[in-house]
Amino acid sequence: MSLSADSRSAATVQVRTTRSLNLLTGEGSSQAVEPAPLAQAADPRLVDWTVDGKLLISDGEKITRMDADGQNATVLVDDPNASVLSFSVCGDHYLLLSWAYHAGNRLNIWRTNADGSAPKQLTSGDFERSPICSPDGKWVYFIDRPGTSRLMRVSVDGGASEPLPASNVPNQFGIEGISFIARDGKSVGFVVDVVDTHTNDAQTKLAIVKLEAGSNAPPRLLDLDARLGSPKNFGVAFGNGGVQPLPNLTGVAYPITENGVNNVWLQPLDGSPGHQLTHFTGNLRFSLGP
The missing domain is CATH 2.120.10.30 (TolB, C-terminal domain)
Incomplete structure (x- = not known):
């Protein structure tokens, strides 16, 4: 809202949001x-x-x-x-x-x-x-x-x-969501916000914690694309911090913002290059099917 100089009138902007559900194949x-x-x-x-x-x-x-x-x-x-x-x-x-x-x-x-x-x-x-x-x-x-x-x-x-034992991540200041529990029940992955102690910049990581009894191993941290950290992306998926696993846990999918629009990208966990999965023209939420 903005007020005129003489305080006699005000201007506001009305935003109307529409949502639709679109289905794509896993590829x-x-x-x-x-x-x-x-x-x-x-x-x-x-x-x-x-x-x-x-x-x-x-x-x-x-x-x-x-x-x-x-x-x-x-x-x-x-x-x-x-x-x-x-x-x-x-x-x-x-x-x-x-x-x-x-x-x-x-x-x-x-x-x-x-x-x-x-x-x-x-x-x-x-x-x-x-x-x-x-x-x-x-x-x-x-x-x-x-x-x-x-x-x-x-x-x-x-x-x-x-x-959950051993789930604390050094320099953590928030958890965006739980991404997955492995099918064998031995690990859980979650999206965590941490501070880079050298630059004081915020970073978004995928943390994986072992669930086996007696395990005190620290979380394994994986780098995610820095564009996931855009405020527009927080919550674009459903409770998982924007990051979802492929059914076979060979990779994760998450939204990346480019030119004001977010689309789903796939990142393999073996370090190979990722690629874009969707080509929408507006902001989205997504859920991978079974």
Whole structure:
């Protein structure tokens, strides 16, 4: 807003945001062509996939399940007084939600059955987000946000939460999200913000921590493209800090901003060059399918 010199008039700018859901194959596109949006997905803000390939879409209030072609839509979760900040699938049994103002005034981790029934509160902190379950379905990993953020876990049945051993990263000042838990359950990857002690610049890294009992090995840190650190990219994916793994863990995908537009790029973990997967003309959020 700006005020005129005589204080008799003011000027404001109104911004209207529209969202659409577009589906691409895992290979992406080599051409600057945007696929047609899925018309049945109204105002999509969060997206995940069920183990059998169905879409789960949230507009922030509801979570709706539908076929990949948009048919057979069913609302699973609906609370107009609450807000779903992130959610994920836990096998074929549960949904995990970072749910604000549901039965309270805090942001906590909740579990529902796969059909949205029987909601159960798993944590009781003030600001907890980015839930993801272990491959065996026994643990829920999440981020406890106050301060510099902590990587935590709680039983899928609830109970006391506990910090993850050896997950502290030197010079860390924040955690953007949990990217993955390896299929063998032996490691977890998360996106962490650190300070370069030589330049005092902020850097975004992918940290990988071993989950094996008794392991005190420090996190392995991998460099990510510096363009991921653009403020426009924080939160462009769904609770994972903008970085998602390929199913075989040979690489990670994340959005990079160029000329004011972000697109998804693939970075192999073997050090080979990455490449662009999408060619959109606006800002995006993305979720890799199963």
